[in-house]
Amino acid sequence: MNTKSWGRNVAVGLLIAAFAYSGSMVWQHRSEEFDGSGVEVIRFAHWQLEPGMREAFDAIIADYEALHPNVRVKQVNRPGRVWRQWLRTQLVGGNPPDLVETANYLVTDEMLARYFVPLTDYLEKPNPYNSDEPDLAKGSWRESFVGELVPNEMVHYYSANLLEYYAVPNAMMTVRVFYNRDLVKSLTGDDRAPETFEEFKALCEALKNGAREQGERIQPLAGSIFNTRQMTASLARIVTQKLAIKIDYGHDLDLSMFEGNVEYLRGRWSYDTPEVRQSLELIKEVCRYMSPGWVQMKREDAMLQFLQGQAAMLATGTWDASGILQQAQFDVGIYRMPVIDLDNERYGQGALGPISESNTFGGVPFALSQTSKHPERAIDFLRYLTSRRGNAKFAQISNWLPVVKGVPIPEMVEVFRPIADGYIPGLSAQSFGQQTDKTYESHVHLLSGERASVEAYIEATRDLYPKAIRRELVRMAKTYRETIRQKDSVMTGLHGLEESADLARSKFDIVAAKQIEVEALMLQAQRTIEDYPVED
């Protein structure tokens, strides 16, 4: 047999094997669906492949199946990077899993309406699996969650356009700094976690000096754009808290990204504004302790750098906690982002205090697909999963923050407990929408390394930010226009359904009110663009 025909035979063999594998998967799947024994099979899909997650879900599934011997719950795991395409294929093919992890940036309102079941009515009834919990038994399922699932536009479990809950969350997420205690001790002689920004800087300096003295190539901080944002976002927003109140023209102590963009074009703040310069100084101070080339690195690279002992600290979220704790070959410490003292001469003037994390909303939400063959069973499993006992087991095994009231936070991740008594976030000079993010990311190297300079950053971006912010407002106006146009059709539908009823407080009334508010934003954006022109 010559090489050519051998290669062809291998290719054919592989094709047959792949076909056989696919066929067996389809057969296996169908046999699960059509099990003649009366067993109900619930498929439950998510992209949380972090260590501890599958184990936590498996343990809860085992408990649930013990309670309901005629039910089998199967986990379907797919990586986050292929989730969007995979989910679309499943939905369009008419065969999605019963329960599907969702997020508002992955699933549009149209997809929610077409493929998923509104869960509002279920959530307003008690969760029977909390019936032996005196404080939760009489309240609704929704009220059993920390924060009671207050609906707003940011959350993943509620559609502000469809005015319905579409998913039920399982965990909360916050960001903290992980550190290699062994390494910190060996380089500095102490492993105490810093509490203030000045202490943090002193620690970074000591780590740098210690590494140099011992001839080690170790960086104080593991870096990537993702991790640096986690670290600098909250610090930079502290020094601009008072500025945010000053330029918040809506006077509601909530400077939105939209208002920040409008106020920039109206000249009420710029990158020369002292507080904004200070926030850039602060970013520079953090970035100088990163490894060279961190701007090009990915989140996984930073994690590897930390786990291999090449960097002493890493800023990341609850989602990485279990992975780090399981894989690290050293003693891991975790601390909250250092605070900026109000009497800090350099950064304290514009600060109010640490940023409140009370708005931390529930993540890892699961939605029910419309094609589920056992919708009531799937809801029942979801109730069990998010009951106090289910969520306690989840938190205990996964080391993620629980989302149900009264569930103890595992000792190991107690430090992740959201800060409830902080203050509003200030203006973020590094993140002002899609357009400005690109400007930041392509120039942040100027704030990094030995020759880092805020002046150089400001000069290099002086002509870019006005254009980027104008483009951002144009983009926002376009998005608002699309939303408004859609609402015209939706309102006609609601009017057709409700015209003979009392319309006060009806969905028609609520959607019409929301449309007016969005239209006001669109027109404000257009007015600003017209009144404060920028050459593009």
Add this chain to the structure above:
Amino acid sequence: MTDTIKIPGTSWTWRLSALVPLLVALSVSAQNGNSEDGWRLLSRYLYADAAAEFQGDDTGSKLGLAASLLNKPPVTPGKIKQAEELLREVIRQDGSADRAQYARYLLVRVAHLHLEATVSEIESGYREVLAMDEESPVAQIAASHLALVLLYQRPDLSVEARLASAADLGSMAAHPQLPEVAVSYSRTLAGAAMYYGVVDQRVLSWLEAAHEIGSADELIRIGVVLQLAEVSRLLGLNEKAVGYYQEFIAQAVPTDQRVNTAKLRMHELEVSP
């Protein structure tokens, strides 16, 4: 026993002719009977599915089809034109005054959001909708949108004139039949004034009106209370501001990040009244 009059040769004709109205009724019902499904699909952002349901010749189906076509993907100038024609037919057929008014309102929306008509055309379009029946829910919504045009699309007017002309629409736009729309209208007036840098007694009154009606959305409700506190503070009405701060702190939802900041600002006023 019932006596029946039998006319030879007519029994089948009679029976068949009796069936005709029934068949017509069934046919109309088959054509229009899907309206309920159509409205439901339309209300759930499913425009293409809704368009398939609205195939009748009645005004309801035409209105539903027009509204579906405005967003049925891909949205094309041809579909927008077809929607306009359907809406004009509804107005001509005038199925009911209410439906004709809604069709006219949608025509103005098409002109405003799809066709980029001139501001004077849009303004007169909304005023025509109002003239049909000022008391209707559609008129209330049209008045609110007209207020937005006056607030943001009339740069030829001074800021004062923009605010005054939008406020003049209050009798229609703040009607209690749609309380959420009424709240939105009052917040819109206050929001526009603050956007233009106007913070005075009028802003306080508009926010107070929104507060008095009260939104069912608790985030909007408490947001208005905090705005009242901050605006009162700016106007030097410290006692009033403290009252609103207290109300906000008592009612804020557990996920609100602003509570501590509100406390801080309230204490500043209490320390130096």
